[in-house]
Amino acid sequence: MSNNWNMNKATSEAAILSISLDRSSKIPLQTQLSHALRELVHTSRLRSGARLPSSRNLAQELGVSRVTTTAVYEQLVAEGYLEGRRGSGVFIAADLPSLPVRTAKDGSPDSRQTLPLNDPLVPFDVGFPDLETFPYREWTRIHDRIWRAPNAGILGRPPAMGFGPLRTAIAQHLNEWRGIQCSPGQIVVTSGLVEAVELISKAAFAAGDTVLVEDPGHQVMANALAGSGVTCNPVRVDAQGFNLSSGEQAHLCASAVAVTPSRQYPLGMTLSLTRRLELLDWAKNCDGFILEDDYDGEFRYQGQPLPAMMSLDDSERVIYIGSFSKVMFPALRLGYMIVPYRLQKNVAAILGRIGPKAALHAQPVLAEFIASGSFATHIRRMRRLYAERQKALLNALHTHASGLLSADPETSGMHLVAELGPGLAGRMSDVEVSARAHEAGLRLAPLSNFYFGPAARQGLVMGYAAFPPQALSDGVIRLVAALCD
Amino acid sequence: MSNNWNMNKATSEAAILSISLDRSSKIPLQTQLSHALRELVHTSRLRSGARLPSSRNLAQELGVSRVTTTAVYEQLVAEGYLEGRRGSGVFIAADLPSLPVRTAKDGSPDSRQTLPLNDPLVPFDVGFPDLETFPYREWTRIHDRIWRAPNAGILGRPPAMGFGPLRTAIAQHLNEWRGIQCSPGQIVVTSGLVEAVELISKAAFAAGDTVLVEDPGHQVMANALAGSGVTCNPVRVDAQGFNLSSGEQAHLCASAVAVTPSRQYPLGMTLSLTRRLELLDWAKNCDGFILEDDYDGEFRYQGQPLPAMMSLDDSERVIYIGSFSKVMFPALRLGYMIVPYRLQKNVAAILGRIGPKAALHAQPVLAEFIASGSFATHIRRMRRLYAERQKALLNALHTHASGLLSADPETSGMHLVAELGPGLAGRMSDVEVSARAHEAGLRLAPLSNFYFGPAARQGLVMGYAAFPPQALSDGVIRLVAALCD
Numbered sequence: 001m002s003n004n005w006n007m008n009k010a011t012s013e014a015a016i017l018s019i020s021l022d023r024s025s026k027i028p029l030q031t032q033l034s035h036a037l038r039e040l041v042h043t044s045r046l047r048s049g050a051r052l053p054s055s056r057n058l059a060q061e062l063g064v065s066r067v068t069t070t071a072v073y074e075q076l077v078a079e080g081y082l083e084g085r086r087g088s089g090v091f092i093a094a095d096l097p098s099l100p101v102r103t104a105k106d107g108s109p110d111s112r113q114t115l116p117l118n119d120p121l122v123p124f125d126v127g128f129p130d131l132e133t134f135p136y137r138e139w140t141r142i143h144d145r146i147w148r149a150p151n152a153g154i155l156g157r158p159p160a161m162g163f164g165p166l167r168t169a170i171a172q173h174l175n176e177w178r179g180i181q182c183s184p185g186q187i188v189v190t191s192g193l194v195e196a197v198e199l200i201s202k203a204a205f206a207a208g209d210t211v212l213v214e215d216p217g218h219q220v221m222a223n224a225l226a227g228s229g230v231t232c233n234p235v236r237v238d239a240q241g242f243n244l245s246s247g248e249q250a251h252l253c254a255s256a257v258a259v260t261p262s263r264q265y266p267l268g269m270t271l272s273l274t275r276r277l278e279l280l281d282w283a284k285n286c287d288g289f290i291l292e293d294d295y296d297g298e299f300r301y302q303g304q305p306l307p308a309m310m311s312l313d314d315s316e317r318v319i320y321i322g323s324f325s326k327v328m329f330p331a332l333r334l335g336y337m338i339v340p341y342r343l344q345k346n347v348a349a350i351l352g353r354i355g356p357k358a359a360l361h362a363q364p365v366l367a368e369f370i371a372s373g374s375f376a377t378h379i380r381r382m383r384r385l386y387a388e389r390q391k392a393l394l395n396a397l398h399t400h401a402s403g404l405l406s407a408d409p410e411t412s413g414m415h416l417v418a419e420l421g422p423g424l425a426g427r428m429s430d431v432e433v434s435a436r437a438h439e440a441g442l443r444l445a446p447l448s449n450f451y452f453g454p455a456a457r458q459g460l461v462m463g464y465a466a467f468p469p470q471a472l473s474d475g476v477i478r479l480v481a482a483l484c485d
Numbered sequence: 486m487s488n489n490w491n492m493n494k495a496t497s498e499a500a501i502l503s504i505s506l507d508r509s510s511k512i513p514l515q516t517q518l519s520h521a522l523r524e525l526v527h528t529s530r531l532r533s534g535a536r537l538p539s540s541r542n543l544a545q546e547l548g549v550s551r552v553t554t555t556a557v558y559e560q561l562v563a564e565g566y567l568e569g570r571r572g573s574g575v576f577i578a579a580d581l582p583s584l585p586v587r588t589a590k591d592g593s594p595d596s597r598q599t600l601p602l603n604d605p606l607v608p609f610d611v612g613f614p615d616l617e618t619f620p621y622r623e624w625t626r627i628h629d630r631i632w633r634a635p636n637a638g639i640l641g642r643p644p645a646m647g648f649g650p651l652r653t654a655i656a657q658h659l660n661e662w663r664g665i666q667c668s669p670g671q672i673v674v675t676s677g678l679v680e681a682v683e684l685i686s687k688a689a690f691a692a693g694d695t696v697l698v699e700d701p702g703h704q705v706m707a708n709a710l711a712g713s714g715v716t717c718n719p720v721r722v723d724a725q726g727f728n729l730s731s732g733e734q735a736h737l738c739a740s741a742v743a744v745t746p747s748r749q750y751p752l753g754m755t756l757s758l759t760r761r762l763e764l765l766d767w768a769k770n771c772d773g774f775i776l777e778d779d780y781d782g783e784f785r786y787q788g789q790p791l792p793a794m795m796s797l798d799d800s801e802r803v804i805y806i807g808s809f810s811k812v813m814f815p816a817l818r819l820g821y822m823i824v825p826y827r828l829q830k831n832v833a834a835i836l837g838r839i840g841p842k843a844a845l846h847a848q849p850v851l852a853e854f855i856a857s858g859s860f861a862t863h864i865r866r867m868r869r870l871y872a873e874r875q876k877a878l879l880n881a882l883h884t885h886a887s888g889l890l891s892a893d894p895e896t897s898g899m900h901l902v903a904e905l906g907p908g909l910a911g912r913m914s915d916v917e918v919s920a921r922a923h924e925a926g927l928r929l930a931p932l933s934n935f936y937f938g939p940a941a942r943q944g945l946v947m948g949y950a951a952f953p954p955q956a957l958s959d960g961v962i963r964l965v966a967a968l969c970d
Contacts, residue, residue, distance in 0.1 A: 027661060035664055038792060079792070080758035095759065109668035111656040115649030117638030118845075131640040140633045148625045153602030155616040158815055164600030171596035176512060179520055183594035191676060191842040202712060207692070223838040227687060229714060273565035274580065307523060307564070330643055333844035353708040357676040357842040359818035360603075 015045040016053065021062060029064050034072045041081055041092060050092045052082070123475030124393075125443050126266075126415050126463035127326065130385060134329050138374055143365045154364050160351035162189025162336070163363035169370035170322075170336050177376075178297065180311045180320065182338045188347060189336050191357040193293065194224040196321045196337040197258075201228035203346035204289055209255040211291075214242050216450035216457075218265045221258055221293060230255075234452035237264055241271035244278055256289040257282070261309050262297035266450050266461045267417060268410050276309050283317035290318045298327050298379050299465075300412035301387035316340035324366065326414070327379060334358055334366060382465075386414060392469035393462065396476040404483060405460065414465035417447060420458050424483065430458040433483065440482035442475055500530040501538065506547060514549050519557045526566055526577060535577045537567065608960030609878075610928050611751075611900050611948035612811065615870060619814050623859055628850045639849050645836035647674025647821070648848035654855040655807075655821050662861075663782065665796045665805065667823045673832060674821050676842040678778065679709040681806045681822040682743075686713035688831035689774055694740040696776075699727050701935035701942075703750045706743055706778060715740075719937035722749055726756035729763055741774040742767070746794050747782035751935050751946045752902060753895050761794050768802035775803045783812050783864050784950075785897035786872035801825035809851065811899070812864060819843055819851060867950075871899060877954035878947065881961035889968060890945065899950035902932060905943050909968065915943040918968060925967035927960055 019036045021029055040046040053061065055069040062069070073090055076082040083093045121128055146154065154163075161167065167187040174180040190196045205211070207229040213222050215234035222232045233254065236246050242259045257279060261271035271279075283290050292309045310320040320338040325331075335358075339347050369375050390409065393416060397405050403423040407416040420430065428436075430446035437444045444462060448455030464472055504521045506514050525531040538546065540554040547554070558575055561567040568578045606613055631639065639648075646652065652669040659665040675681045690696070692714040698707050700719035707717045718739065721731050727744045742764060746756035756764075768775050777794045795805040805823040810816075820843075824832050854860050875894065878901060882890050888908040892901040905915065913921075915931035922929045929947060933940030949957055 031661075038664075042797070109656075109666050109671065111653075111660040111667060111669065113653065113656075113669050115652050115669050117649055118641030118644060120637045120641045125642070128642075136635060137633050140629045143628055143632070144625045147628070148622050150621060152605045154816070155814070156603030156605045157610070157613075158818075159603060164602055167600050168596075168598065171594075171598075175596040179523075181594050182596060184596065184598050184600050186594065191844065192840065194839045195842060207714070220838070220840065227835075227839055229692070312527070329640070331639070331845035333643075333842070333846070350712075353705070354679045354712055355677070355705065357680055357818070359676065359844050359847065360816035361818070361847050362844065 013053075015040045016058070016061070018045075019062065021064065030068050030071055033062070033064070033068065034075050037072065037076060038079075038081060046092050048092050048094050052090045052092070054089060121466050122441055122443055123467050123471055124415075124460075124462035124464065125466060126445055126461050128330060128463060128466040129326055129328065129414065130382065130466050131329055132468075133381065133385065135374060135378065139365065139369065142368050142372075143362075146364050146368070147361075154360075158356070158360040160356050161348065162187065162356070162358065163360055163367060165371070166363045166367035167336075169367045173370055173375065174320075174322075174338070177379075178294075178311070179307050180338065182310070182320075186338050186341070186344065187336055188339055188351070189334065189356070189358050189363060191333050191359075192323060192325060192335040193220060193295070193321055195357050196319075196335060197221060197224035197291070198228050199347055199350055200289070200291065200319055200337070200343070201225065201230055202350045203343050205230050205255050210253060212244075212254045212257045213452075214259060214264065215452045216266060216447065216455075217258075217452070218260065218293065218295070219450065221291075222452070225258065232452075236456065237267060237269075239269065240275055241269050242275065242279070244275075244282055252286070254286070254288060256291060258291040258293065259309075260293045260295060262294050262300075263410075263413050265293070265295060266415065266445075266447065268413055271309075276312060280309065280313055280315070280317065284315045288317065292318050292320045294320060294322050296326055296412070296414050297322070299383055299386055299414060301383055301390075310338060313340075316342045319343070327382070328366075328375075332362060332366070334362060386465045389464045389467065389469060389472060390416065393464040393472045393476070396473040400473070400476045401480050404480060407462070415461055415463040417459045418462055420460075425458070428483070430455075430460055433460060436482045436485075437479055440478050442479055442482070444479070498538075500525045501543070501546070503530075504547065506549065515553050515556055518547070518549070518553065519560050522557065522561060523566060531577050533577050533579050537575045537577070539574060606951050607926055607928055608952050608956055609900075609945075609947035609949065610951060611930055611946050613815060613948060613951040614811055614813065614899065615867065615951050616814055617953075618866065618870065620859060620863065624850065624854065627853045627857075628847075631849050631853070632846075639845075643841070643845040645841050646833065647672065647841070647843065648845055648852060650856070651848045651852035652821075654852045658855055658860065659805075659807075659823070662864075663779075663796070664792050665823065667795070667805075671823050671826070671829065672821050673824055673836070674819065674841070674843050674848060676818050676844075677808060677810060677820040678705060678780070678806055680842050681804075681820060682706060682709035682776070683713050684832055684835055685774070685776065685804055685822070685828070686710065686715055687835045688828050690715050690740050695738060697729075697739045697742045698937075699744060699749065700937045701751060701932065701940075702743075702937070703745065703778065703780070704935065706776075707937070710743065717937075721941065722752060722754075724754065725760055726754050727760065727764070729760075729767055737771070739771070739773060741776060743776040743778065744794075745778045745780060747779050747785075748895075748898050750778070750780060751900065751930075751932065753898055756794075761797060765794065765798055765800070765802065769800045773802070777803050777805045779805060779807050781811055781897070781899050782807070784868055784871055784899060786868055786875075795823060798825075801827045804828070812867070813851075813860075817847055817851070819847060871950045874949045874952065874954060874957060875901065878949040878957045878961070881958040885958070885961045886965050889965060892947070900946055900948040902944045903947055905945075910943070913968070915940075915945055918945060921967045921970075922964055925963050927964055927967070929964070 021032050055073055056066055059066040059069040073082060077084055080093055082090050084090050166189060167184040170187050171182055171184040210231045210233050211225050212235045213232045214237050225232050241264045261276060263270060279290055290309060294308060308320060310318040323335040325333055394407060394409055397407055403421045405418040406421050407418040410416060430448050434444045434446040444460045447457055447459035447461055506517050540558055541551055544551040544554040558567060562569055565578055567575050569575050651674060652672040655672050656667055656669040695716045695718050696710050697720045698717045699722050710717050726749045746761060748755060764775055775794060779793060793805060795803040808820040810818055879892060879894055882892055888906045890903040891906050892903040915933050919929045919931040929945045932942055932944035932946055
């Protein structure tokens with residue numbers, strides 16, 4: 001025992017002599033010392049019962065003030081590492097359970113490691129608006145006015161359904177631009193499509209319920225539904241869009257249908273009025289819901305957008321889901337949904353339990369951006385810009401990729417689906433085209449990735465909204481070079 | 486049939502004459518006209534087969550240009566409302582399915598309805614930092630510099646795990662302030678606790694798995710777990726915090742334990758080192774995880790915070806969850822978690838499928854706020870401020886509520902738990918005290934609401950961080966008046 005004690009004493013003296021403090025560091029000496037002592041315990045170089053030098057001696061040894069060593073000892077006593085025995089000094093705690101021995105098996109993680117900035121967009125990234133022409137100065141001007149000395153109306157308890165004035169601004173915009181009659185109280189501000197789907201799933205579906213989704217369709221929508229415990233039943237899209245009757249009676253037991261009526265994602269057709277009314281009938285008769293994902297309904301270049309399904313709905317069956325990230329800039333990550341009255345209570349109760357995910361921070365800024373008319377101006381500019389860019393992409397395909405890839409003009413949207421021409425079809429799948437493009441520093445999504453089962457069509461989904469005509473044309477030339485290698 | 490036709494004709498003429506356009510409106514005449522015609526169809530005032538005036542006649546009748554009426558007819562043909570029969574004019578579509586008759590049963594929703602601004606905070610709201618002293622000017626200055634002309638590194642594809650430089654800034658801060666060794670690659674930026682719990686549930690738990698939670702405890706944590714399909718098993722907290730052995734063997738089959746080690750929520754005790762090591766042993770032996778919710782670990786006024794469980798963990802069992810909303814301002818809605826290497830792949834895959842929920846918008850601003858040292862300065866100021874406010878609340882209770890409510894000083898945190906004194910105990914439950922306070926315009930959370938089963942203790946959770954000493958003292962006086970009525 002006394003031998004042990006002596007050994008312990010020698011070892012612990014050596015251990016303490018090994019402590020080195022870095023006087024040039026920003027980290028206070030007190031922090032460095034307590035950290036070093038804890039490490040000696042964790043690595044078993046100081047063991048239970050080992051006696052430590054008095055705070056005065058330790059201060060002398062390390063060349064620090066006694067205030068520092070006393071504070072560290074008090075701290076470590078409070079933490080349970082040390083114990084003071086009246087009159088006999090300070091010891092490593094006797095009842096210290098065997099501490100994990102920390103080994104640097106894969107090296108200590110380096111907290112200063114630098115991570116890259118965001119990946120730049122490359123043609124033909126899908127789902128991105130133009131990022132150059134957004135009026136950022138206007139945005140920062142509004143942000144500055146609101147946040148440099150924020151008032152209580154903005155600093156108070158963030159409301160679960162979203163910032164009041166933003167909900168009003170959205171309802172008015174939808175009324176004027178999309179013919180949707182809804183009250184601001186029906187609007188829920190979200191962090192995007194996925195949160196909207198998760199909330200609806202909790203409010204309206206039970207685990208194992210079936211939701212019909214479009215095939216090909218929006219994988220993120222299906223992932224969000226599946227992640228919420230809902231079974232997705234893919235239904236083939238035909239030339240008119242989602243076709244209830246091709247669902248092989250699947251609709252008889254479905255709880256909902258998730259559709260993109262204003263522009264089918266990714267194929268681009270508009271769901272006809274007949275089909276819309278069929279769907280509404282189904283919902284009414286089968287007690288089902290319709291998730292109307294209007295992901296790029298704002299970007300119609302010719303004519304006006306078709307009326308949203310929500311504006312045809314007289315039986316509170318439609319949940320309308322919209323996004324600002326695609327109309328403004330993706331860093332915003334704000335969207336919204338319009339909830340029919342019958343679901344409002346449920347959705348509010350769920351938000352009360354788990355809270356919203358959309359940050360309030362940008363919401364007053366966005367509310368003013370909409371109310372001031374800047375939002376409408378921006379949409380009009382983007383419509384013209386995207387129409388030009390679509391033309392530029394079509395021209396580039398026609399000029400440089402004739403026989404390889406071709407696409408038809410569309411009256412709306414932010415991407416086109418290009419078909420494989422005779423020079424590629426049979427020679428290469430869309431997945432292979434995409435892989436070749438990737439090697440050339442381009443991104444093209446193969447259409448077959450949007451199918452849940454075997455792909456009925458091959459093609460390439462090409463985003464154009466984020467790229468100036470020259471970049472689109474250069475991209476097509478690089479793509480053709482990559483395909484002809 | 487011909488009678489029908491004539492009747493139809495008369496009715497449709499009347500219907501069309503009823504259209505009135507508002508020339509002073511911001512809404513274009515073309516939009517107004519197409520909307521009016523659709524409404525006539527929806528309300529069955531124009532029925533299938535009804536013939537419409539020629540575009541020239543309609544233009545004359547309404548006093549608009551023929552360009553307008555032609556565009557509207559083309560639009561409505563495209564939408565399926567109208568059909569043109571070669572040589573014989575324009576008709577309401579024959580195959581128009583019976584349209585829903587829209588009745589204004591509960592009045593048309595009013596899209597212009599004004600919603601209130603955020604509810605102001607009132608004493609003793611829990612979980613709010615001080616909102617007055619945050620350096621908003623510094624914040625808007627950084628926001629302005631970054632966003633007035635954002636560079637490609639910020640505008641590119643938002644990374645699923647969060648903005649790179651923010652992840653590095655968080656890792657460095659945790660290393661210096663909390664002794665946590667982690668690499669920035671382990672950090673996931675979230676929209677807060679709930680998203681972190683939802684991601685972990687998807688990555689590490691199966692539906693029906695059991696997670697042990699503290700009782701009393703954080704209801705939002707339990708709600709997030711339950712909402713993810715996990716079964717929460719409440720375990721009573723004792724004087725040392727979470728007690729694994731009081732779990733009645735429940736821990737034998739649990740997948741994880743969710744704890745608040747640095748300051749038990751809401752009771753406030755610090756989990757002892759022995760208990761921390763016990764928990765880590767359990768996790769290692771039973772292949773379980775530990776969710777370490779460090780919700781206000783930054784706000785320790787005396788001594789240094791105890792080492793986080795994550796910094797004791799050598800077997801990749803701890804997931805550390807932190808928040809910025811409580812340290813900075815709640816509108817930010819940004820938090821983070823540190824994911825052990827073994828879960829990183831799973832979490833990344835889930836984020837790839839459903840995307841992140843934290844907006845990128847504020848992330849570069851926060852990264853610079855931390856890297857510039859403003860964050861550390863703010864925390865230091867808040868520590869002093871909250872220590873003063875806690876003292877003010879204790880004084881106010883002592884001076885004005887003696888015999889009714891009493892609380893002990895704490896070395897950290899943003900709230901206190903007040904016990905019911907002899908003047909209240911037995912006379913009134915904490916729920917009744919809370920109801921009386923609510924009537925007096927105050928908010929006090931009854932401690933019994935934090936229990937999952939019957940409450941073992943009565944008390945009132947009183948937030949003080951957001952309120953100046955005078956407001957706290959006034960609040961206590963109003964509270965006492967409400968209780969003595």
